Amino acid sequence: MSLEDMNDFRLGTEAFTTGVPSPPPKDAGGAKSSGTDFVKKLFQMLEENSYADIVRWSEAGDSFIIADTNEFTKQVLPKHFKHSNFASFVRQLNKYDFHKVKISNELKQRYSIENVWEFKHPEFQRNNREALENIKRKVTAKKEGDTGASSNTVSLAQFRNLQDNFGFLEKQNQSLTETVQKLHDELNILNTKYNTMVSSFLTSKSINESYSRAINVLAKSLTQMGVELPPLNLPFIDQNQPSQEPQPAGSMPSSAEAPPQEHSQFIPANEPTKPASQPPAGTQQDTRIVRRTNGSGMHVLLVEDDDVCIQLCSKFLMKYGCTVEVVTDGLAAINVLEKVKFDLVLMDIVMPNLDGASATSVIRSFDVDTPIIAMTGNYQHQDLVTYLNHGMTDILAKPFTKNDLYNILEKHHIDKKLIYPVNDPFNPVNKDSPPHPVPGQQAQVVAPMPIESEPLQPKMEPDYENALKRQKLV
Amino acid sequence: MSVTQETLENSELINWTIFQELLLMDEDEEGFALSLVQTFVDQASGIFKEIEALIQKQDPSEDDLKRLASLGHYLKGSAAALGLHIVQQECERIQNYGNKINFDDYEPAAKASTVNDWIDCIQAAFKNALDNYEKSKELLSGFFGEQL
CATH class of the missing domain: 3.40.50.2300 (Response regulator)
Incomplete structure (x- = not known):
């Protein structure tokens, strides 16, 4: 029985630390009808009531109270559960669907009960050993989870397929983003070049105009001096005329x-x-x-x-x-x-x-x-x-x-x-x-x-x- | 031949709405409309000569077509400004054929493939344009009582 407990404990730790779903518990088949040893042990211990100042039934008998977690960890756990880890104990309880009863801060302060924990389960009652049979590890819940998962998720092949698709899209998206960025940069460069070009174009046009005027003046004075000149085709002067x-x-x-x-x-x-x-x-x-x-x-x-x-x-x-x-x-x-x-x-x-x-x-x-x-x-x-x-x-x-x-x-x-x-x-x-x-x-x-x-x-x-x-x- | 305002209004050569505006300008500057028409005639006769020379070239090039398109566009604008809409239309054809665009489902243009084919199309449009231009000129000469 201790072996199974250890097994339970190990699985529990695994489940909490790594998140990997544990394989179906060994006791799921055999021990199913008779409840489980952990719960029975707990029940037995409470019925014996040998640590009343540390752990006991509540007044109503539908929950149990750990009045002193330190003492509980030191004395009770090693003796009855073969370990001294309070967190593990709580996890075990959780696994059997026990719920912690909340004690309001007000109460805690009023009675200065800082270390008090209270747990309950609908089927876990004082003097009711039969009801223990109904307390199961949350196998069913787990099974529901499994089946729920299978309906919500996809087969491995499909998953791979989707993963591939996703990878492909991601890659494509990335390359598109890169292309857009590249084009954007190029456009900026082109714009700059274009503006520079237009302004240098303007400058050279003004220079040309001044050349034209200068040539015109030269030609005029040459003509005045009697030199015969071929007709000059000066673009800018001509253009302004009409x-x-x-x-x-x-x-x-x-x-x-x-x-x-x-x-x-x-x-x-x-x-x-x-x-x-x-x-x-x-x-x-x-x-x-x-x-x-x-x-x-x-x-x-x-x-x-x-x-x-x-x-x-x-x-x-x-x-x-x-x-x-x-x-x-x-x-x-x-x-x-x-x-x-x-x-x-x-x-x-x-x-x-x-x-x-x-x-x-x-x-x-x-x-x-x-x-x-x-x-x-x-x-x-x-x-x-x-x-x-x-x-x-x-x-x-x-x-x-x-x-x-x-x-x-x-x-x-x-x-x-x-x-x-x-x-x-x-x-x-x-x-x-x-x-x-x-x-x-x-x-x-x-x-x-x-x-x-x-x-x-x-x-x-x-x-x-x-x-x-x-x-x-x- | 006496040309009255009514003659112009009824002439299909002229878009009266546009031309009327020009005449209204005479109110504060006498002779404005006439001077504008004269400017147009000077400009147009030069352009028509240039187009004709290009059309009659022995071995027209792509560049010649482009030049024809631009001349067509230019004349189209000034004809439009005076409301000479028939001339305007024909100039638009010259412009488009010069750009190798058959914009008005003109049959020869649909078949045109070489530069010479397009020149032929332009030739037809040019003939119409010149024809209507001469008619318009005559009409306006009569209207203004001055040979344009």
Whole structure:
């Protein structure tokens, strides 16, 4: 009998220390009908009541109390259970489904019974030896556990299979993550290279321009000295010529708009070559504002290579009191925007040297808030998405009417600075009701397009600022 | 031949909504519409010459096709700005054929495989474009009372 106990004990320890499920206990078959020796021994000991001050039945007789665990461990355990390990004893009890009776802290304190343990089992009662037969090791529970496990888990083959699958997925996931990371890095490098390239491109363009001018001057003086020269084909000089002419020729006599118009053309030609490297953002912003045309309500940069469109569009804009500067390709646009702060940029897409979308993505690297509107005849959804991804604020489909243009300005809350012609239907005075876009109303009419607006420019008027805030709220 | 506003309105060559806007601009700047049309005519005649030269080249290259596409696109934009929508459409065909895109289910374009095939397609569109351009020019000359 002691052997079996030892066996029980060993198994118990194993189960608690390693967690490996123990094999079906030996006594499961033979001793099943007669209960088990451990419980009987315990019962016998309690019935004899030879250690009443150490271990005894409770008053009610449905539980037993170990009043002094130290003494119990020292005296009782070695004598009756062949060991002196209180924890093992408790484990044995647990194994037979005994439960510890909780003694509240309050009681413990009141009776100063720190070392008192009380255990009970429904079938473990004083004077009831027969009931002991019903106390079983938690074999059944274990069996339930086993069967439960088999229904919840899978066969070894399936497990292996799943494990393989998991391993495969894990590996795949890892390699995908690595690829994404790699691509991300490469993209960053490419981006840097691209930006560097564009800026060096700009620099070399300015240098070329200055060469062209220098050659032109040389050629002129040579001609004056009577030297005959073959026709020079100087790209930059030539390019400026045709676009510069029509504007002043067709321009209006109105005195209010004449001055800005006159020097509205081609800043790059007038300004000295400037290295493409950008000064710190703060000072840049300031100088960019200072360089604006004075007295302009709305300063607009028109980037367009078609004379007809240039004339028409700048006409539309000037009708609303805007001052307009015109450049004819994306590179020039970048150049000008580095120097001057505009309220709005209208940008064609297909242009020589650098297309509008690419130019915009470069511009966005130093200017995030100026609205850049694409003017394009491409209506394909994919194209439009591309433009927006390049940082363009919105799209104005070509050909557009004055109303289309106005609607876009209104949509982006940049209509406040317009000066309306008296009879214009958009003039707030002429609008029926309510006179000028009320915040809420405006937000309904217009699907909000995010304009990146931080940091707010010092030059911004309060109402424009509010408009931006409003937009964010929407 | 006297061309009135009504003639223009009814002409299928011109998109009246667009063109009317140009005329409204004359209110505060006399002669603006005319000067705009003149700019267009100058520009267009140059481009038509360039297109013609490219089409008639003996051995056109891929680059020539690209150039034709870009010329078509360019002229398309200015024609559209004036509301000359027939010219605009034909220029759009030139642009697309130049990019080897049969965007309007044009039968020869569907069969086109070589550069020369595409040039042939462009040729057809070019003829229409030029034709309509001349007609529009005549119409507008009559309207403005000035030979364009």
